Amino acid sequence: MSEYDVLCIGNAIVDIIARCDEAFVVDNGIIKGAMNLIDAERATFLYERMGPAVETSGGSAGNTAAGLAGLGGRAAYFGKVAKDQLGEVYRHDIRAQGVAFDTAPLGDFPPTARSMIFVTPDGERSMNTYLGASTELGPEDVEEDKAKAAKVTYFEGYLWDPPRAKEAIRRCAAMAHEGGREVSMTLSDPFCVDRFRDEFLDLMRSGTVDIVFANEHEVKSLYQTTSLDAALDAFRNDCKLGIVTRGGDGSVVVQSSATVDVEPVKVREVVDTTGAGDLYAAGFLYGYTRGLDLGHCGKLGSLAASLVIQQVGPRLQVSLKEAAAEAGLI
Amino acid sequence: MSEYDVLCIGNAIVDIIARCDEAFVVDNGIIKGAMNLIDAERATFLYERMGPAVETSGGSAGNTAAGLAGLGGRAAYFGKVAKDQLGEVYRHDIRAQGVAFDTAPLGDFPPTARSMIFVTPDGERSMNTYLGASTELGPEDVEEDKAKAAKVTYFEGYLWDPPRAKEAIRRCAAMAHEGGREVSMTLSDPFCVDRFRDEFLDLMRSGTVDIVFANEHEVKSLYQTTSLDAALDAFRNDCKLGIVTRGGDGSVVVQSSATVDVEPVKVREVVDTTGAGDLYAAGFLYGYTRGLDLGHCGKLGSLAASLVIQQVGPRLQVSLKEAAAEAGLI
Numbered sequence A, B: 001m002s003e004y005d006v007l008c009i010g011n012a013i014v015d016i017i018a019r020c021d022e023a024f025v026v027d028n029g030i031i032k033g034a035m036n037l038i039d040a041e042r043a044t045f046l047y048e049r050m051g052p053a054v055e056t057s058g059g060s061a062g063n064t065a066a067g068l069a070g071l072g073g074r075a076a077y078f079g080k081v082a083k084d085q086l087g088e089v090y091r092h093d094i095r096a097q098g099v100a101f102d103t104a105p106l107g108d109f110p111p112t113a114r115s116m117i118f119v120t121p122d123g124e125r126s127m128n129t130y131l132g133a134s135t136e137l138g139p140e141d142v143e144e145d146k147a148k149a150a151k152v153t154y155f156e157g158y159l160w161d162p163p164r165a166k167e168a169i170r171r172c173a174a175m176a177h178e179g180g181r182e183v184s185m186t187l188s189d190p191f192c193v194d195r196f197r198d199e200f201l202d203l204m205r206s207g208t209v210d211i212v213f214a215n216e217h218e219v220k221s222l223y224q225t226t227s228l229d230a231a232l233d234a235f236r237n238d239c240k241l242g243i244v245t246r247g248g249d250g251s252v253v254v255q256s257s258a259t260v261d262v263e264p265v266k267v268r269e270v271v272d273t274t275g276a277g278d279l280y281a282a283g284f285l286y287g288y289t290r291g292l293d294l295g296h297c298g299k300l301g302s303l304a305a306s307l308v309i310q311q312v313g314p315r316l317q318v319s320l321k322e323a324a325a326e327a328g329l330i
Helices: A022-027 A040-049 A060-070 A085-096 A132-136 A165-178 A190-205 A216-222 A228-238 A276-288 A294-308 A320-326 B022-027 B040-049 B060-070 B085-096 B132-136 B165-178 B190-205 B216-222 B228-238 B276-288 B294-308 B320-326
Strands: A004-009 A013-019 A035-037 A054-057 A075-078 A113-119 A125-130 A150-156 A182-186 A211-215 A241-245 A251-255 A258-262 B004-009 B013-019 B035-037 B054-057 B075-078 B113-119 B125-130 B150-156 B182-186 B211-215 B241-245 B251-255 B258-262
Touching: A004 A060, A004 A165, A004 A276, A013 A085, A040 A113, A040 A125, A054 A085, A060 A075, A060 A085, A060 A150, A060 A182, A060 A276, A060 A320, A085 B085, A113 A132, A150 A165, A150 A276, A165 A182, A182 A276, A190 A216, A190 A228, A211 A216, A211 A228, A211 A276, A216 A228, A216 A241, A228 A241, A228 A251, A241 A276, A241 A294, A251 A294, A258 A294, A276 A294, A276 A320, A294 A320, B004 B060, B004 B165, B004 B276, B013 B085, B040 B113, B040 B125, B054 B085, B060 B075, B060 B085, B060 B150, B060 B182, B060 B276, B060 B320, B113 B132, B150 B165, B150 B276, B165 B182, B182 B276, B190 B216, B190 B228, B211 B216, B211 B228, B211 B276, B216 B228, B216 B241, B228 B241, B228 B251, B241 B276, B241 B294, B251 B294, B258 B294, B276 B294, B276 B320, B294 B320
Parallel strands: A004 A075, A004 A150, A013 A113, A035 A125, A150 A182, A182 A211, A211 A241, B004 B075, B004 B150, B013 B113, B035 B125, B150 B182, B182 B211, B211 B241
Antiparallel strands: A013 A054, A054 B054, A113 A125, A241 A251, A251 A258, B013 B054, B113 B125, B241 B251, B251 B258
């Protein structure tokens, strides 16, 4: 038996979240709904203009690890923080959720990564990420015992932004496949896909990655098409298992010869979409690593996503395990 | 015309908030519903046991300043943070709310104060506060231009815990009264009242403080009685204006010859009571500094408190100004 259900690898980021109006996003040149990479100077500029905020641990794959552990799954995490207060917050939160996290922290410079997230009245989040210490994640941070002990190794496409994380990923993927285990990734963001389209397609077509999560915008960006059907047809041939989330329209799971449509879970009010895709992946992978059928996995994903968009921030403040039990899904 | 409606003075604290069950509070020797003062060692002990948390600026008088500014009032704040990441968060949040905040930060040790707040399923908060840098607030931090320019100077009883803040308060109070302005305080916490009962009574009876905010538990603690009526009778004689909040039972404003009962504002669900008293004071003082009648001031206080207990954390994530306008109160 594997010691972990999922090993998650990603940029370890503390989220700084505030509401703003639509004009703020436009006036400050922020691409709405996207992850905007920023440098230290831009971070200072935006923080001075940002309203009062709340802080919470974040990071895409970190959110997935936390969600998986919140369901009762066994999760591990690789990600790099600095030896500073935000790094301490990050380490605390993910460990307190029950995730195994032992990546050695960097010194005190650059500081722990932070993302200034502006949430507009429609609930959409626009992220502005200063990668800081997280850029230093490299192959030396691969803990072999964990990399060899996870049923699924899951990483974020965002890891192609820092210089050496991809080396860590290739090493983990090789170890996973040597042990007969699977590798999964999320395409992360349509602009991230745009930056690394050829590399992501190569990861899929070479079999380095088996299971790919994307939202509608990302999969369309991957195949440079406006047609979801065209994108899905290409997607099902490029990966063993593809999962596309479609916001309020549910999600669809595709394989070469099968398609499973998953209904969305109705929500009262979309408060903040931060973490929706991350929590979907958490729910799906919890089911997947327990051998549940794909529709059941999708329902777990939809439930987790529906809960996280009804609160501020990407780490669930309610019990996902209780909610899944109430919904009869676990 | 005064430049500021209210100058607020308090311990500048970042809140670290997590949910817990009732057993956690008992098992860890936390006095429920109270502000428990802790040292660095106890802080480490509790943080290791705390679940995943969210961070937000807090501090009683800081919350009042932020609430007042959120209503459109002109607020200033004195409070001491360190030159560290949490101090930067604190300074950002209060300034971003429009509060004038210029207290010189301490160096990098001791660090910025933090309070680990455990919220039980009933919505009650139990605070565990490590005062850190905030203990260094002293009379040298009194900015005369601000102290002389506020209609009301408001401070927290909690300031009697650190060694020299009381000197700053006495200096501000003297300046306020020399200019014919008023001084207000909150009794803060029943155990804080217990620690400083004689000094608080002296502040009131000597006329150092004109307007006193308390909740039911605090005013009973002040007069060491279980009878609210007995406490109110003593209270009305000891201060020019006394305001007692009673949770779901509303509030009562007392003067030597008058009593005004204020209805509570109904809430859907009590999520987290952190900041309830602070926001009540914000609403009340906003009305008071505009010369509104006491009942109207109380209604503004009740509205502000009702909003903050329906969210996590003491800094409002919704617009208090819009809510007050909708309620026809401004």
